[in-house]
Amino acid sequence: MLPRFEYVKPDRLEEALSFLDMHSNESRIIAGGTDLLVKMREGKTRPLWVVDLSGIREFGGVELKSETISIGPLATIREVEESPLIRDKAPMLSAALKEFAFWQIKNMATLGGNLCNASPASDLATPLLALSSKLRFLSLRGERIIPIDDFFLGPGETAIRQDEILAEILIPTPKSKLWAFNKLGKRSAHVLSIVNVAAAMEISQDRCEDLHLALGSVAPKPVRAKGVENYLKNAALSDKQIWEASKKVVNDIDPISDLRASAEYRKEMSVKLTEKSIKDAMDRGKT
Amino acid sequence: MKEGKVLVRFRLNGKPVETFTKPNDTLLNLLRRNLGITSVKRGCEVGECGACTVLLDGNPVVSCLILAPTVEGKEITTIEGISKEGELHPLQQAFIKAGAVQCGFCTPGMILTAKALLDKNPNPSLREIKEAIQGNLCRCTGYTKIIQAIQLASKEIKSSCISD
Incomplete structure (x- = not known):
């Protein structure tokens, strides 16, 4: 049995914000x-109120608004993975979500x-970091948009304020077709990442014009690998x-040792998967 | 609204249901305790094992991680809802024919996931079958026969469509 709470389902955005x-x-x-039901069952969170936002229509769906992909926060993993728009404009996200959990969870998780x-092990955060996504929040005080790089603060900790709702995920349509997503787990299915890597790249005359590289499960939060990005900037590949x-x-x-892998192993695999991801992304330009 | 109780209305196996639930009850509890549907198995209760799988608007979900009040207006299908006029669904027949049932605990969830797969993709590859049932664990490890049963049902459904 879950701890006691009351259930509220606002029909309109204004009601939810109030x-x-x-x-x-x-x-x-x-x-x-x-995630919430597991945390409540384990007693890690004990809310008095559980607020169901599924009645708020504008929080669902995937659409293209001029050059930006807009994803509603309540869009499910499955919906986004299978969206023709995402497959066409941001295939890296689609590929990453294919590796996410399993069918039942994909139909539920948003x-x-x-x-x-x-x-820290999210298979969603790394591609969104590599794609320079932004997040839009709403509260009674108004709207706030931040780059996803500023969103994660640590395990379970984000820059969202208590009275805010995440209202929209914004992805600028990627210019480059060169990308890769690689996930290492103990098995190929149904596991949390030991490390995952997302890369988005632009190449001009065999030189790296731009590289966005993000890693998950190897730090207290998903991170951009700025050191690698800067080293390769304008370098011959x-x-x-x-x-x-x-x-x-x-x-x-800054990896830790846990049930899944040691910190040393994570470091070694981060290097190997970074190399592989850069090469995988480059290979897409050859076909 | 009664104090501490939430009215929830949904369709269960094609029939309308109207019942009160506690706000902190799961769909798994509501089905088993209030509605007597014990084919929906209580396994891990943290969304790892798939024994409590039901179809929600045709898609497989784990009922242990769904708050009962949130199924308002939805269509829920359990194993009881897939046979027609007393005749077992081709998947149920195929599971019997292939000997795909050992202890039986995973079977209702496994068949429901397989049904959602075949409804969407009547001719799945071996890989697609394996991917679809990733979230349904069989601790008897009878996967070989389960996969054979799903392949058999896929053939049966196709040939019955042609003869229709």
Whole structure:
């Protein structure tokens, strides 16, 4: 049995914002419920109110608004993975979500819920970081948009304020077709990442014009590997250069040893997966 | 609204249901305790094992992680809802024929996930079958026969469509 709480389901956005304004400390928002119910069962969170936002229409769906992909926070993992728009414009996100949990959870879990739970091992956060996504929040005080780089603060901790709701995930349509997502787990299915890497790249005349590289499960929060990005900026993309750049990733991460893997193993695999991801992204330009 | 109780109305196996639930009850509890549907198994209760799988608007979900009040207006299907006029669903027949049932604990959830797969993709590859049932654990490890049963049902459904 779950601890006791009361259930509220606002029909309109204004109602939800007013409710959270009054009861922010005692409330938890329920989206897909796949993290919240586990946390409540384990006694890690004990809200007085559980606020169901599924009645708010504008929080669902995936659409293109001029050059920006807009994803509603209540869009499910499955919905986004299978969206023709995402497959066409941001295939890296689609590929990453294919590796996410399993079918039942994908039908329930939402993008907004996954981000707000801020798991360091999220398979969603790394592609969104590599794609320079932004997040839009709403509260009674108004609207706030921040880059996703500023959102994660630590395990379970984010920059969202108590009275705010994550209202929209914004992804600028990627210019480059060069990308990769690689996930290492103990098995190929149904596991949390030991490390995951997302790369988005632009190449001009065999030189790296731009690289966005993000890693998950190797720091208290999903991180951008700025050291690697800067090392490769405008560099010729020889095997040796890529290997030297990949070794820099250890300065951008801070892994721990846990049930899944040791910190040393995570460091080694981060280097290997960084190298592989850069090469995988480059290979997409060859076909 | 009664104090501490929430009225929830949904369709269960095609029939309308109207019942009160506690706000902190799960769909799993509501089905088993209030509505007597014990084919929905209580396994891990943290969304890892898939024994409590039901179809929500045709898609497999784990009922242990769904708050009962949130199924308002939805269509829920359990194993009881997939046979027609007393005749077992082709998947149920295939599970019997292939010997895909050992202890039986995972079977209702496994068949429901397989049904959602075949409804969406009547001719799945081996890989697609394996991917679909990732979240349904069989601790008897009878996966080989389970996969054979799903392949058999896929053939049966196709040939019955042709003869229709």
